[in-house]
Amino acid sequence: MKVRADVAELLRAGYSNTAIARMLGVDRECTVAPARAALGIPKVKPGFKAAGSIEDLFWRRVRPLDDGHMQWDGYRAKNGVPVLRHNGCNQTAHRVAFRIAHQREPEGRVRPGCDRDGCVAPACQTDRITRAEARKVDALYGAIFGGAA
Known part of the structure; x- marks a missing residue:
């Protein structure tokens, strides 16, 4: 197999x-x-297992959707933002997802770059730098092909 x-x-x-x-x-x-x-790997013993990292905790709280996006099933702050608490620190699920996808700390606010409301899929998260790069690509596309991308 x-x-x-x-x-x-x-x-x-x-x-x-x-x-x-x-x-x-x-x-x-x-x-x-x-x-x-x-x-030949034995089954995992049942019972509660503490998350080893905040990324592990993130994966426990998301649910993949059929279209490639992910929905947050964990805790949300009063303002509706998905939040994780690990080792006494709170972080938004968007920041954790960004780090998973880009292997670096995000700069500025992190938000989904897709049109799916509330998506927390790592591949969809953008920070200030990735949004600026996308605007440059859009401008270049417009300069080459005319009009907006």
Whole structure:
């Protein structure tokens, strides 16, 4: 059986079948369980497990949607912003998602760059720098092809 590299990596990291299925948007019984058996990795013991990092906590609180975006199922502040608390520090889910996608701290406010309301998918998050770069690309496109992009 050919095992997906991302599934194998998360199995070796100790995640449960359910957590991996949620993170990657795959079927638990058809993709993750057979991969676990093929790799000879024992099932994770049930029970509460503290999140090792804020990124782990992020993945526990999101739900992939059919169109590639993600919905936040965790705590929201009074103003509706999705928030995580890890090791005594609060951070918005958007900032954590940005760090997951870009492997750097965001500059300025982080918000989704897609049209999906409340999306927290790491690939959709933008900061001041990525939005400025997108405006430059749009201007260049307009200069080459005429009109707005």
